[in-house]
Amino acid sequence: MPRRTMRVTDEDRAPLQRALRELRERTHAPTGFPADVRAEADRAARRRPRVPPYDATALPLFTIDPPGAKDLDQAMHLARRAKGGYRLHYAIADVASFVTPGGPLDAEAHRRAVTVYYPDTRVPLHPAALSEDAASLLPDRDRPALLWEFDLDADGAVSRTDLRRALVRSRARLDYAGVQRALDTGTADEPLVLLRETGLLRQERERERGGVSLDVPEQEIVRQDGRYVLEYRTPPPVEGWNAQLSLLTGMAAADLMLAAGTGILRTLPPAPESAVAALRRAARALGVNWPDDMPYAVVLRALDPAHPQHAAFLQECTTLLRGAGYAVFDRERPAERPLPADPVHAAVAAPYAHCTAPLRRLADRYALECCVAAVAGSSPPEWVRTALDALPAEMAAGSRRAAEAERECVDLVEAALLRDRIGEVFDAYVVDVIDTRPTAGTVHLYEPAVVGHVEGDPDGPPLRLGHRTRVRLIEANPGRDKVWFAPA
DSSP: OOOOEEEOOHHHHHHHHHHHHHHHHHHOOSOOHHHHHHHHHHHHHHHHHOOSSSTTTTTTTEESSSTTTTOOOEEEEEEEEETTSSSEEEEEOOOOGGGOOOOOOHHHHHHHHHHHHHHHOOSSSSSSSIIITTTTTTSEEEEEEEEEEEOOOOSOOOEEEEEEEEEEEEEEOOOHHHHHHHHHHHHHHHHHHHHHHHHHHHHHHHHHHHHOOOOEEEEEEEETEEEEEEEEOOOHHHHHHHHHHHHHHHHHHHHHHHTTTTEEEOOOOOOOHHHHHHHHHHHHTOOOOOOOOOHHHHHTTOOHHHHHHHHHHHHHHHHGGOEEEEEEEEETSTTTSSOOOOOEETTTTTEEEOOTTTTBBHHHHHHHHHHHHHHHHHHOOOOOOOOOGGGGHHHHHHHHHHHHHHHHHHHHHOOOOOOOOOOEEEEEEEEETTTTTEEEEEEESSSSSOOOEOOOOSSSSSOOTTTTEEEEEEEETTTTTEEEEEOO
């Protein structure tokens, strides 16, 4: 997969920014917080939240996030255990310590459900006074947190889980590129070396249980020096290792809630047989070796996303990961909120819960409260149990808004990049073909990092999935027309 980038010129930027503003208006993205919400957030940020009885500020936690991020949900520390294996501390921002249930701040969070990102701004779940300051796990500041403690054996399997409220103090704010560079050059401190060790072990445990992590190159919009850059991005290995620790925590949270009988799970049903059959046809068309007796997850491990045919197949694989949602259950109301009949998340290959990003995702705050109660052997607070019914629909609506914003932002930037290049011919490869219209589908350009629709003559030759082709740009109008190609 090519990684070359293309900048939007100063002349392009003005119409693009207008189009982005129009997009936010069209999708009803809030431009700010109501006055009563800001006032409550400011009061919560000024007052000292309840101090947890457990002081863990001596623990040298660190965060790993994109450069410039201020809404830091997670901090971690890893150490070797004297008897073998590892100890992982994973601290999560304690948003519930700042939010009064039923108040204006809580109600606004329920309306938003998730933080939505745009190239030129973000629409946060909580006001910056909390999400980027008082509740964020910024370095060298005491913060209330939900502190997970895991013991892992020498193979990376969890042997013990604990969770408590704690006062924590992060020591360092790291970024992915810097951590990867330190690991690659042998200059990383031991906790980062252990992040690699445990991450690799957890990836092996994922393989064993049949879990799926799609290594699909992504289009990413980056703003540099006041200009937008659109590039294909394959995450560095450290992002995958870090994600495994978040995944581990989400699996532990699901197990706790299921054992206690009350909680909220992240769900994904198994792919229907028709979708799997279609994917097998795509594999044959792309020359991907998929023996009949080989599990889908095993096939993915052997693919190289830098190979065009493999990248196209990985893109097709995303069709098996559709239909994610949330499921709530409550042991005190088993008729209305029964335990899920099948709690396994199909991609994780285990029960799973969102619980590691409460600054940016509403459901996580509730899952964490359910987990704390489960460890204590008590019922979750009434404000948690009362809100459970509405959470799946609220999260679905927020996730749709976020997905629409992401998709349309990429469309806008693509059109801005190419609007002065109508009629030019580009090298590309085909990543999707419409079953009922074999001369139409989707292409990835090699340069710039654009993914667009291609439409050929109905009587022309069919597109060849995963193969190189040349296409001519037909349309590109920021805010009006997506990029559109025809075979050259």
